Amino acid sequence: MSDTLSALAPAKLNLFLHVVGRRPDGYHLLQTAFRLLDWGDQLQFRCRDDGQILRMTDVPGVPAEQDLVVRAARRLQAAAGVSAGVEIHVDKVLPMGGGLGGGSSDAATTLLALNRLWRLDWSRARLQALGLELGADVPFFIFGRDAFAEGVGETLTPMCLPPSWYVVIAPGASVPTAEIFCAKELTRSTEIIKMPDFAIHTTRNDLQPVVCHRYPQVADAIDWLNHHAAARMTGSGACVFASMETEAQARQVVAQCPERWQAWAVSSLQRHPLYDWAV
Template structure:
């Protein structure tokens, strides 16, 4: 394959793996297998990891820069590629390069987004032509947040997060704080004091302002850094937890107001300034590439 053919096909391109926010999270029940039944709203933000896919001459799956001390086969991007090969019998291989920008353990979905980008892009580069519904189902076996990144649109989600309905919340400016701690999602969902019987609401009720996160009290009691971040951000706008954290965020109607909060908070915190977006930049790049 010539360099021109590689470029035209998408090999060697930088592919985005965007972050997400949970604009609301209600736990409305629990299945017999222990999984929690949720209502949540996903929206993307324009913060991204970037993945580059390099062609190889055999059927191997590898990382260009493996994480020290972590076996490649346990890396979520490698697992996603191997799952796609196993499902389709594809005999091609790939070397995956990851430019990591999203904080780990922050509730922004970085690992899940990376895995989704692998599924979506390799489905195209390898010429597999699996429908999006199949890619979403494969993604769900890797993690509950993977399907939303495959789906590519802001969504109202139910079930364990896999039942998605496209919606269009306001695309506002966002300031995100990453506290200096790592919140274990499993710990929060196993907590005895976690609310598991919230009343289900409608999309209209969310739009009208009902956007509580049932995890916030449990997380704040266990992680002082998260509580402190919520308090710091609340000086500028309503502060909220995304997923089980650790990241907290606030929305702003103007860039000026967001920048003002960002400039003050960055003196004491790890802070990100971003824009909420309803269409994943991965989907946008795919559409441009296919026109």
């Protein structure tokens, strides 16, 4: 086996996001539908024999010691008792603070890649449990399929969704997740729905009104995209998205996007590229 691996860390969309309660420890109870996208950060890993874990590329605004890829590698190294180390190159493609799961996906790809590179043969469930210690979205990316999520996001049920193209817009804001979940005006009592009802139930993103009030550029992007298709914010923002009927339609909408925003036409992804690297 090669001591070097390259892998995609795919983005996700929250097709809806309901806050249904709050635990005594302060964590919010959610219901959401996660959708993988065939678009994301690119990571490269090279094994070291001296035990050092090094991020070899600069990520603006993210010191190496705080980067989830470094934290994930160190957490796995300690839990598995591994003497090997790794060099990690991160080609950051996804906008930070966009609600696309970039940091969580990078961490999940790191765990899956090192599970193979270090020949650990950990199960998917074991990697997911470790990933939950790093962030609530990490288990989903290790799960590796579209999913209906509950709890804090760690209770996952696979969903079979038809392929789709999306327009994703970054409206030039970076939204801190903690700020939005701590907002006094956030609705925390949305009615619980059952997974089979999600497609026909009226859903929303409970975080969207809070973000739109505090970050008007997000509201502006939703208003503009709504002229082309039903638009919604993903996660805690700031990115917004809409499903398109065809790739051509998605690319046409992207071409019309105002220059003050970034926009992408992206397709859904059936399974994580590293899905088979855990069982």
